[in-house]
Amino acid sequence: MNIRDSIRTIPDFPKPGIQFRDVTTLFGDPQAFRMAIDSLIHPYAGQRIDKVAALEARGFIMGGAIAHQLSIGFVPIRKAGKLPGKCMSESYTLEYGEATMELHEGALKPGEKVLLVDDLIATGGTCEAGIKLIRRAGAHVIGSAFIIDLPELGGRARIEALDVPVHVLVEFDGD
Numbered sequence: 001m002n003i004r005d006s007i008r009t010i011p012d013f014p015k016p017g018i019q020f021r022d023v024t025t026l027f028g029d030p031q032a033f034r035m036a037i038d039s040l041i042h043p044y045a046g047q048r049i050d051k052v053a054a055l056e057a058r059g060f061i062m063g064g065a066i067a068h069q070l071s072i073g074f075v076p077i078r079k080a081g082k083l084p085g086k087c088m089s090e091s092y093t094l095e096y097g098e099a100t101m102e103l104h105e106g107a108l109k110p111g112e113k114v115l116l117v118d119d120l121i122a123t124g125g126t127c128e129a130g131i132k133l134i135r136r137a138g139a140h141v142i143g144s145a146f147i148i149d150l151p152e153l154g155g156r157a158r159i160e161a162l163d164v165p166v167h168v169l170v171e172f173d174g175d
């Protein structure tokens with residue numbers, strides 16, 4: 001069983017030139033899914049974590065499994081306009097245009113220790129917006145965990161520069 005082999009690559013999605021790393025095949029493989037969740041939380045064994053925060057949308061699938069495994073709460077960070085309650089917003093620059101992520105006010109308490117998860121880190125912009133939201137809530141990001149890193153896009157260095165450790169399971173070149 002190999003996590004890398006369970007990830008499917010779809011060329012030219014959602015636009016020409018992008019190699020889309022599709023983790024739905026990993027999620028659909030019971031051994032790969034369990035191994036990925038176990039491996040993502042392995043470095044944090046014995047550490048206090050109060051909440052898992054995850055980035056929409058594939059991050060939610062991992063975040064729910066991790067929260068259940070650790071018996072802690074789950075907090076969603078969503079694209080603008082999706083969360084029903086009063087939110088804090090954080091905008092960031094994309095290749096073309098801007099995106100905004102939101103976190104419910106009161107979802108995290110000051111001083112809580114949070115693990116932030118998503119399926120993949122590319123430029124790190126989405127993750128950075130998540131970190132800023134968690135910090136604005138007064139909580140601490142004790143680490144960030146991803147199945148995939150695309151090292152050529154520099155996201156890992158960008159997040160480490162914010163003093164957040166990055167844990168990834170596999171790297172893919174060529175994106």
Ligand code: AMP
Binds near residue numbers: 175
């Ligand atoms: P970024 O903000 O640049 O780090 O982009 C990360 C977000 O975009 C994650 O939520 C990923 O799911 C998605 N993403 C970016 N590039 C890819 C890719 N090549 N394959 C799959 N998902 C991607």
